[in-house]
Amino acid sequence: MCISHEIAGMVRQVAQSCGGQVPEIGPNATLEGDLRFDSVDLAALQAALARRFGPGVDLPAHVNSLPLEAIIGLTVADVVDHVRAAVAG
Amino acid sequence: MSRFLLVVPPLAGHVNPAQGIADALLAAGHEVAWCGSEAVLRPLLGAGAVVFPTGSRLLRPQSDHGLAAVKSVWERFIVPFATFTLPAVERAAREFRPDVLVVDQHCPAGALVAHRLGLTWATVVASTMDLGHPLSAMPQVTAWIEERLRGLWAKAGLPAHAYTDPRFSPHLVLSCAAGPLAGPGPFPDHFALVGPTVGTRPDQPDFPWEWLDGRAGVLVSMGTLADDITARFLREAVAALAPLGERVRAVVVAPPEALPPLPAHVLARRRVPMLDLLPRMSAVLTHGGLNTVSEALAVGVPLVVAPIRHDQPINAARVVGAGAGVRVNFARSTAPVLRAALTGVLDDPAPRAGAAAVRDTLAAAGGAPAAARHLAALAGAAAPEPPPEPTEQAAACRSRSA
Numbered sequence: 001m002c003i004s005h006e007i008a009g010m011v012r013q014v015a016q017s018c019g020g021q022v023p024e025i026g027p028n029a030t031l032e033g034d035l036r037f038d039s040v041d042l043a044a045l046q047a048a049l050a051r052r053f054g055p056g057v058d059l060p061a062h063v064n065s066l067p068l069e070a071i072i073g074l075t076v077a078d079v080v081d082h083v084r085a086a087v088a089g
Numbered sequence: 090m091s092r093f094l095l096v097v098p099p100l101a102g103h104v105n106p107a108q109g110i111a112d113a114l115l116a117a118g119h120e121v122a123w124c125g126s127e128a129v130l131r132p133l134l135g136a137g138a139v140v141f142p143t144g145s146r147l148l149r150p151q152s153d154h155g156l157a158a159v160k161s162v163w164e165r166f167i168v169p170f171a172t173f174t175l176p177a178v179e180r181a182a183r184e185f186r187p188d189v190l191v192v193d194q195h196c197p198a199g200a201l202v203a204h205r206l207g208l209t210w211a212t213v214v215a216s217t218m219d220l221g222h223p224l225s226a227m228p229q230v231t232a233w234i235e236e237r238l239r240g241l242w243a244k245a246g247l248p249a250h251a252y253t254d255p256r257f258s259p260h261l262v263l264s265c266a267a268g269p270l271a272g273p274g275p276f277p278d279h280f281a282l283v284g285p286t287v288g289t290r291p292d293q294p295d296f297p298w299e300w301l302d303g304r305a306g307v308l309v310s311m312g313t314l315a316d317d318i319t320a321r322f323l324r325e326a327v328a329a330l331a332p333l334g335e336r337v338r339a340v341v342v343a344p345p346e347a348l349p350p351l352p353a354h355v356l357a358r359r360r361v362p363m364l365d366l367l368p369r370m371s372a373v374l375t376h377g378g379l380n381t382v383s384e385a386l387a388v389g390v391p392l393v394v395a396p397i398r399h400d401q402p403i404n405a406a407r408v409v410g411a412g413a414g415v416r417v418n419f420a421r422s423t424a425p426v427l428r429a430a431l432t433g434v435l436d437d438p439a440p441r442a443g444a445a446a447v448r449d450t451l452a453a454a455g456g457a458p459a460a461a462r463h464l465a466a467l468a469g470a471a472a473p474e475p476p477p478e479p480t481e482q483a484a485a486c487r488s489r490s491a
Contacts, residue, residue, distance in 0.1 A: 019423030032155040036318075036420035038402055067229040071156045 004080050010048045011076055014041050027077035049083060057086045091468035092120045094187035095213075096178055096199030098170060099129035099145060102380050103193050103215040106265045108134060109288030110191065110213065113461035119468075124174075124181040124199070135291040141181030143174040154420070156230065158398035159218070168237050171198040175245060178202045188468040192258070194219060197238060200255035201245040211261040211464060216379055217407070218400040219256050220264055221272020261467050263460045266379055268450030269411035270386070270404065281463045284454030285383040293362040300338070300356060305371035305435055307339040308385075310363075312376045314397065318420055322395065323348055326374060328424035329431060330355050337435075340366065372434045374427070376419065377401035377408070386413055389448040391440035393430045395419040412443030 008025045015022040015035050022035075031037040037045075042060055049057045062082050063071055093114055097107050104125070111121045111134075123130055127142035134140070146169075153161050175198045182190060182202050190210040192199030195218075203210035214220050224231050235254075242252055253259060260279060264271055267284035276282065309326050311319060323343055330339045334354040341348060345357040363384060367373070373385045377394040382404050385392055392414030394405035405416040417430050434440045455462075 015421065018418040018421040019426040020421045032157060033153075036154060036418075038155060038396070038418070039406070040416065040418070064226045065229070066227075068156055068160055068233045071227070071230070072160065 003084065004077070006052070007049070007080050007083060008076055010045060010052070011035065011079070013048065014044045017041075017044065025076055027075060027080070029076050030072070031074050031076070031079070032072055045079075049079075053083055053087055056089065057083055059083075090118045090120065091188040091465060092185065093122075093189050093191050093464060093468070094141075094182060094185050095121065095123050095125075095191045095193075096196045096202075097123065097125045097130070097193045098166075098196050099126035101129075101133060102378055103195070104130060104133045105288070105290065105380060106215045106286045107191070107193065107213055108290070109286035109457035110263070110460045110464070111138075112288040113286070113457040114464060117461050117465060119461075119465065122181070122185050122187070124178050132292065133290075141177070141185065143177035143181075146170075146173055154398040159224075159230070160233075162218075162399060163234060163237050167195050167197065168241060171196065171201070171241050172244065174198045175201060179205065182206055182208060189464055191464065192255075194256050197241050197255035200253070200258070201241060201247065203258075204247055204251070204253065205245060209260055209467060210258050211263060211467060212256065212258040213460075214262060214264040214266065216400040217266050217270065217272065217403045220266055221274075221403075223272065223400075223403045261463055263463060265383065267454035268447055269413075270379070270383060270407050270447070272403070272407060281459065282454055283459040283463070284451040284456055285380070285387055286457035286460050287364060287384065287387075288457060290364070293365070294358070294360040296358070296362050296366060297356075301369055302338060304336055304338045304354070306366075306369050307337050307372050307374065307431060307435075308361075308366060308370045309339060309341040309343075309374045310361075310376070310381050311343070311374075311395070312378060312397065319397075320347060322419055322422070325422060325424045326427055327351060327355060329427035331424075333428070333432070372431060374431060377404040379404055382408060383451065386444050386447040387451045389441070389445040391434045391444040393417060393427070393434055395422065395427075411447050412439060413447050414440050414444070 012022050012025050029035055046059045049059060095107050095111060097104050114121050122139040124141040125143055126145040127140050128145050130140050178198045179202045190199050190203045190208050192210050192212055194212050194214045238255055262280045264282045265286055267282040271282050327349055331352050334352055339355045341357045342361055343357055344359050348357050367385055367390055368388045370390050373390055374393045375381045377396040392408050394408050394414055395417045396402040396405040397419050408414045409416050415430050
């Protein structure tokens with residue numbers, strides 16, 4: 001399975017943790033706007049990412065460092081890019 | 090005795106705590122006037138209050154959440170409202186000549202006028218959005234907000250070298266959030282965390298008290314947003330309550346037409362007499378506005394918090410941190426998830442004990458009388474004894490000033 005699909009699956013898992021069903025999540029879906037992620041969801045996603053890709057991945061720290069507009073517009077593809085960079089680095 | 094001009098935004102959640110402070114000031118013999126939107130203030134304050142009107146302007150709806158909501162509250166509300174009201178606030182200050190301007194944290198116009206006229210001013214913190222540094226981990230977001238504030242400062246004709254953050258008076262900051270709700274300290278010496286400053290609220294709606302019986306009371310209060318996501322949440326909340334008829338009586342604060350058909354043990358009311366109702370409740374399901382959270386915890390009622398935006402996620406995290414309730418997802422939680430959260434808070438003694446601990450902290454924080462003493466001291470008056478019957482005296486003072 002490619003890393004993009006795997007991470008989209010993790011995002012979906014978090015989005016479904018409150019009982020609902022979420023359809024397949026595309027790379028352009030924004031975490032905050034489309035998926036209505038909050039800090040609790042972000043922490044849950046971070047836990048899943050760190051389990052799979054190691055402690056080098058720190059998505060909350062990455063998000064916190066971004067400008068306001070970039071946080072609002074953060075997509076699933078951006079998460080994939082961050083994980084790729086963290087794993088490569 | 091001293092003169093205080095209160096500058097508030099047109100939001101009940103900010104006017105109510107300021108009114109508690111005003112009542113306590115009036116009771117101690119001080120003079121109080123208001124500056125804000127009279128259309129909003131008058132119904133909340135009653136006919137006797139002295140109001141310097143700023144006029145009203147249509148505020149664009151803000152239905153976002155997360156950082157998008159932070160952005161829109163600054164861009165669509167705090168900044169344009171400050172710009173729009175600045176001349177009226179300055180006129181009011183020149184006319185009333187207060188000893189202290191008492192400024193809501195999100196009404197920078199009050200702070201700007203204080204600096205323009207060289208007046209002493211105090212901040213009232215009625216939301217935790219800017220208390221306890223909730224955004225300090227986001228340097229570019231805090232810089233973005235400061236840029237807006239510096240823009241207002243410059244636009245008000247104030248010199249850049251004298252910049253003072255209009256959210257924080259250098260003289261006195263009164264916080265309606267206290268204890269664990271205020272977030273991590275330490276706070277500077279001129280911060281007074283007085284806790285909820287509950288005052289008299291005229292025109293409280295009736296409530297069928299006899300309808301509440303021996304069963305556990307659950308209050309559902311999700312604010313006034315009337316969008317699809319709130320409608321979905323309320324449907325799920327009603328479905329969560331539906332099988333609990335043998336043990337629960339639930340009051341949902343919402344227009345009845347916004348809800349599905351209700352079972353006999355669920356009552357919908359557009360408005361409720363919140364302060365009288367809360368002591369009768371065993372749990373509150375709320376979006377987590379600071380007033381509802383503080384007022385529930387002030388009587389030791391544990392919470393299920395489903396935060397939507399602004400300071401609500403911060404309050405939710407602080408409630409969870411204090412062990413006084415649980416947090417659920419507002420946008421996605423389904424009926425079984427909400428039911429589990431509610432029955433958990435009803436059955437588990439730990440959240441009740443956590444709420445009781447916060448209740449004791451809030452009781453010790455001093456509330457409105459403490460706020461009035463701090464303000465009186467700031468105004469240079471001797472701190473008066475706390476009055477025995479603040480509400481009656483306040484009413485008398487208010488009718489005198491009418």
